[in-house]
Amino acid sequence: MASTETRNMVLDAATVCEDKKGDDTKILELDPMDSGFTDFFLITSGINEKQTQAIAEGIELELKRKFATYPNSVEGRKLGEWILMDYVDFVVHIFLKDRREYYDIERLRKSARSLDVNELKAALTEKTLAAREKASVKAAVATKVSAKGVSTKSTAVKKAVKSAARKTTRKAAVHGKK
Numbered sequence: 001m002a003s004t005e006t007r008n009m010v011l012d013a014a015t016v017c018e019d020k021k022g023d024d025t026k027i028l029e030l031d032p033m034d035s036g037f038t039d040f041f042l043i044t045s046g047i048n049e050k051q052t053q054a055i056a057e058g059i060e061l062e063l064k065r066k067f068a069t070y071p072n073s074v075e076g077r078k079l080g081e082w083i084l085m086d087y088v089d090f091v092v093h094i095f096l097k098d099r100r101e102y103y104d105i106e107r108l109r110k111s112a113r114s115l116d117v118n119e120l121k122a123a124l125t126e127k128t129l130a131a132r133e134k135a136s137v138k139a140a141v142a143t144k145v146s147a148k149g150v151s152t153k154s155t156a157v158k159k160a161v162k163s164a165a166r167k168t169t170r171k172a173a174v175h176g177k178k
Helices: 004-019 049-067 097-103 117-177
Strands: 023-029 040-046 073-075 082-086 090-096 113-115
Touching: 004 023, 004 040, 004 049, 004 090, 004 117, 023 117, 040 049, 040 097, 049 082, 049 090, 090 097, 113 117
Parallel strands: 040 090
Antiparallel strands: 023 040, 023 113, 073 082, 082 090
């Protein structure tokens, strides 16, 4: 199962594709049984080599800036016909339109589930809200525990003060009788 950070990286990479006017951007969530090497394919197209190179550069800069991560390897950047960026947990494919039609990766990965960018955002929002709720429950429990600990400590302090007061009273009484 892909981590939340991986999903966020894929979402940010898809956003860069849209910002750089990538065409027909798709996210494929690969079946773990079918493909054990990565969790997602991000596929987009460009009109010319300069655009595909700009998309690849934009993705690399954005993920470096936000997540301090670099691709494990990059293939095809010079030619720009098919740029493959391997981030281990996901792979980015940036094609020229005719190359994308020729290789038709979507057809090769029939078992993959196609995700919409909005669907991925909704899933991440749901996970974030669940994590926040879980954290607030943990915080409430921790507050109760610490409150009990404080009351126990204050009770111990009160007992120590009372005990010291009794000893002082006894000493004064003993010294007063002599």
